[in-house]
Amino acid sequence: MSLRVYNTLTRTKEDFVPLVPGFVRMYCCGPTVYDHAHIGHAKLYVAMDVVVRYLRSSGYSVKYVQNITDVGHLTDDADSGEDKVERRAAAESVDPMELVDKYTNSFFEDMDALKVRRPSIAPRASAHIPEQIQIIQDLINRGSAYEVDGSVYFDVTSAEDYGKLSGRRLEDMEAGARVEVDSNKRHPGDFLLWRKAAPEHILKWPSPWGIGYPGWHIECSAMAKRYLGETFDIHGGGLENMFPHNEDEIAQSEAANCAPFARYWIHVNTLTVGGQKMGKSLGNAIYIKEALGRWSPEAIRFFILSTHYRSVLDVTEEALDAAETGLKSLTTLWRLLNEALAKAEDGEEATDITEAVGHLKGRFRGAMDDDFNTSAAMAALFDFRRELNTALGVKEIPARQSLEAAAKALRDTAGDVLGILKEDSATETDDLAPQLMDVLISTRSALRKAKQFELADRVRTELADVGVELEDRAGETVWRRKS
């Protein structure tokens, strides 16, 4: 079985075949950096991260471009909106680029914390003005765009397949148009490529049409072309950006390049709070930094990945708590496996472990190959956990080779692909702590032997208060720091 991907463009699940064998070129719309990122962003970028990780683990070399939008994103319809970055910069009394730097850093800080791998390239819109001007010029030359009073618009009627991604038709939209139409537009659906700047505007550049700045959609077309070429494999993004943003990207790129744009479109569904979409403008955003104060990064990933990426995900504290608890048993398995491995010796292969490893590999791959079905993949992981725990429960420690195979399988799936394997902090590197713990544990064992349970329990309780957990197993007591 090979990878199948749901392509929004065709509304079907298709076999994934990159343009160049073994090499995947991928783009994903990045954030507009005028505020801290919230969990809605986390859902998109964690989902895309897993796509990238899985492609890599499947043997593909992946070039992943994710832009940073720092100019041109307006607060409202093109006619009346302000530039989001400029508005917020004014509110914070800083230079727009200072604001951009601050929130770009904040974004990557959050993504790093969530173990989202950095993109291969993270280009900024403001650093690609010449590329954007070039595409606009090409569009004018080809008759797909027109200039009016220093602003340039894309002529949607010039693209005969306009609306193919979102399934919209110009006639329908015309009928439903509610926003006041810019009188400069020839068609209500036309969108801005370049906007004439007012004198007080800070972020502006010279162009063949005068001083101005680029529209919101053109940046992605320009940066995708610059780093991935005219036609590339995968374009990802949030579902809410399908129209108009992604639709317009396609229209302008294909009109300018006379070549197909992205071949597969992957859209990640929204995240909701109490059934309502999470959005900065809606005032219900839960910031990633806040969430990290309460749940581990792995639990947040676990929570996000427990649903398929094309499904809506509703955030509740209960669900996040459940994710944290569920994750714990996986973390425990990883710890037990490593403890066993530390004591294991060469020996005869443990067939039950070999079998469990086989099941996990097969089911995990099968699930991920089916349009990145992370929830099915996680089910395989939990079944593996049970089988392994049973195998580890026996008297003698299984052979090292078997344990190594199990550890590798777990690291390859839960670790490398899903990124939910917590590195165990149980092994204390400080040399004094283990020695002190040995003293405490042996003392407590003596108390237990003498049936002085009250004192023995006091040791355990007080250690728990300082963050150390004890666990009495057959013949030994182990300790670890609370995770």
Added chain:
RNA sequence: GGCGGCGUAGCCAAGUGGUAAGGCAGGGGACUGCAAAUCCUUCAUCAGCGGUUCGAUUCCGCUCGCCGCCUCCA
């Protein structure tokens, strides 16, 4: 009004034309001095109503409810 999606146990959530993965919570049991960890076991007929079919949760239609996009939002 137009386009699209969703409705599976207390909660989260996969999935299939032939009577439903997994996680959390709950019940029962094993192990333990007690815990912890772990294991065993138990817990749904898939919003409602029709239709197609030998058979539908899965296909079609309708109804109800919820959501997204059409204007900025990942």
